[in-house]
Amino acid sequence: MACRRAMSRLLPQWSSRVFSVELNGAPFYFSIQEKHRGEEIPQVFRQVQNYDRCYSLLVCSSDRIKQARFHSELKEKLRRDLPTECDLSPMSSFLPNVKDSLVKGYFLKDMSVGSTLSEKLLRDVIQHDPVLVCSYLKSEDGQLWTQRLWRDAGSHSVETSKDYYVVPSEAPEYHPATLNIINSDVFYSFEEAYEVLKESADIIPEATSVLELLPSRAKARSKPDFPVIVIEGLDATGKTTLTESLRDTLGAALLRSPPKCLSPLRACFDREPPLIRRAFYALGNYITAEEIGQEGMKTPVIVDRFWHSTAAYAIATAVSGPVCNLPADSSAVYRWPRDLLQPSLVVLLTLDPEERKRRLRDRGEGETAEEQELDHNQLFRLKVEEAYRRISGPACITVDASPPADQVLQQVLLLIRGKCHL
Numbered sequence: 507m508a509c510r511r512a513m514s515r516l517l518p519q520w521s522s523r524v525f526s527v528e529l530n531g532a533p534f535y536f537s538i539q540e541k542h543r544g545e546e547i548p549q550v551f552r553q554v555q556n557y558d559r560c561y562s563l564l565v566c567s568s569d570r571i572k573q574a575r576f577h578s579e580l581k582e583k584l585r586r587d588l589p590t591e592c593d594l595s596p597m598s599s600f601l602p603n604v605k606d607s608l609v610k611g612y613f614l615k616d617m618s619v620g621s622t623l624s625e626k627l628l629r630d631v632i633q634h635d636p637v638l639v640c641s642y643l644k645s646e647d648g649q650l651w652t653q654r655l656w657r658d659a660g661s662h663s664v665e666t667s668k669d670y671y672v673v674p675s676e677a678p679e680y681h682p683a684t685l686n687i688i689n690s691d692v693f694y695s696f697e698e699a700y701e702v703l704k705e706s707a708d709i710i711p712e713a714t715s716v717l718e719l720l721p722s723r724a725k726a727r728s729k730p731d732f733p734v735i736v737i738e739g740l741d742a743t744g745k746t747t748l749t750e751s752l753r754d755t756l757g758a759a760l761l762r763s764p765p766k767c768l769s770p771l772r773a774c775f776d777r778e779p780p781l782i783r784r785a786f787y788a789l790g791n792y793i794t795a796e797e798i799g800q801e802g803m804k805t806p807v808i809v810d811r812f813w814h815s816t817a818a819y820a821i822a823t824a825v826s827g828p829v830c831n832l833p834a835d836s837s838a839v840y841r842w843p844r845d846l847l848q849p850s851l852v853v854l855l856t857l858d859p860e861e862r863k864r865r866l867r868d869r870g871e872g873e874t875a876e877e878q879e880l881d882h883n884q885l886f887r888l889k890v891e892e893a894y895r896r897i898s899g900p901a902c903i904t905v906d907a908s909p910p911a912d913q914v915l916q917q918v919l920l921l922i923r924g925k926c927h928l
């Protein structure tokens with residue numbers, strides 16, 4: 507039902523949509539055009555010319571929790587059940603420059619003989635799951651491709667719409683992922699993040715535990731009397747080392763985000779899709795803010811990671827490809843949430859990648875999946891750092907963390923004394 511509603515929203519503007527498929531690590535954009543006899547159609551899809559047919563699966567449900575979870579589950583299902591001759595790539599579809607128009611899914615290249623297995627699986631998927639399926643067929647001379655949209659016709663049969671030609675499309679002005687970042691990857695108020703966890707509570711029991719730990723929004727806290735200093739940076743840049751030294755030197759309270767009370771729940775949310783996972787981290791900041799409010803009435807407060815981490819990792823994960831795909835400097839995605847406590851100073855520790863890796867090795871810990879990703883994916887690391895730098899209100903001040911720990915401490919103490927009158 508939720509799927510039918512979502513589809514009835516998508517279908518009226520189907521032919522205005524742009525489709526993006528990640529082929530060989532780069533996006534290939536195409537749109538569709540009605541068939542007119544005798545019309546010249548530019549040749550497309552050279553990248554999939556070795557295949558006889560392809561399919562696209564776009565996940566669409568008006569229930570955003572179901573949609574996000576099913577997008578992850580579908581990948582597992584296709585990897586498990588499709589013949590080995592099938593190849594899967596991420597894909598999406600969007601209306602250029604239209605906010606929240608992005609739908610995500612997978613593009614399937616099929617080399618299996620007769621394609622019967624994959625067709626059977628897709629027929630099953632379309633009948634039971636919130637998915638829009640299209641097949642792509644090559645013309646007899648192998649030059650042109652057409653797209654045919656499938657529809658569930660009930661009683662285990664599907665009907666197809668008319669064919670459209672697939673035509674190449676220009677890369678859009680903004681990376682398509684940026685259309686949906688606000689309130690899907692990054693949340694700009696307590697309420698927006700809270701709603702996501704509330705909606706997930708039926709299927710994720712741990713969401714209820716998080717909701718119970720949240721501060722009441724009824725009483726807005728006044729600004730703490732003492733300065734609040736946040737230390738940010740990638741894993742192993744020296745945040746723990748520096749925050750502990752600052753605590754001891756300044757006689758400050760040391761807090762972190764996510765707060766300790768969320769530690770037992772973190773692994774559960776790290777397994778969830780971005781919508782739910784990022785809402786969890788966003789809410790963690792509000793719990794930490796409440797703790798800052800209390801401690802900050804008595805002493806200065808040092809905070810190990812806060813909002814910058816939440817937004818920077820979320821934006822860098824959502825946007826694929828190089829740093830230039832990030833939303834422009836002036837984009838609203840880098841703004842500070844209107845209802846979140848603003849620290850007096852945010853310091854970003856930066857480190858040469860080789861030195862960071864050496865410190866990780868020396869620490870001898872296993873890396874988190876995301877940190878392995880950071881290692882393997884230089885682009886991701888660069889995007890996280892760039893997103894850190896673009897977040898404003900307050901913006902972070904970058905400090906080179908490669909000198910010995912006591913020198914980094916002195917450098918940051920100078921900044922604190924200059925900015926916070928300590």
Ligand SMILES: Nc1ncnc2c1ncn2[C@@H]1O[C@H](COP(=O)(O)OP(=O)(O)O)[C@@H](O)[C@H]1O
Pocket residue numbers: 739740741742743744745746747748865866868869907908909910911912914
């Ligand atoms: N300035 C520094 N110079 C050399 N090694 C450092 C420095 N700061 C931290 N380290 C070491 O690097 C590793 C990572 O530091 P840590 O404070 O745990 O980083 P984070 O909290 O950012 O993950 C630790 O083994 C730590 O002892």
Ligand SMILES: Nc1ccn([C@H]2C[C@H](O)[C@@H](COP(=O)(O)OP(=O)(O)O)O2)c(=O)n1
Pocket residue numbers: 740741742763764787788790791811812813815816817819874876877
């Ligand atoms: N305030 C925070 C802190 C961490 N996060 C997220 C961002 C990344 O997905 C991970 C990084 O956490 P990681 O385990 O590397 O953190 P530590 O270095 O252990 O502090 O957590 C967040 O979203 N908001």
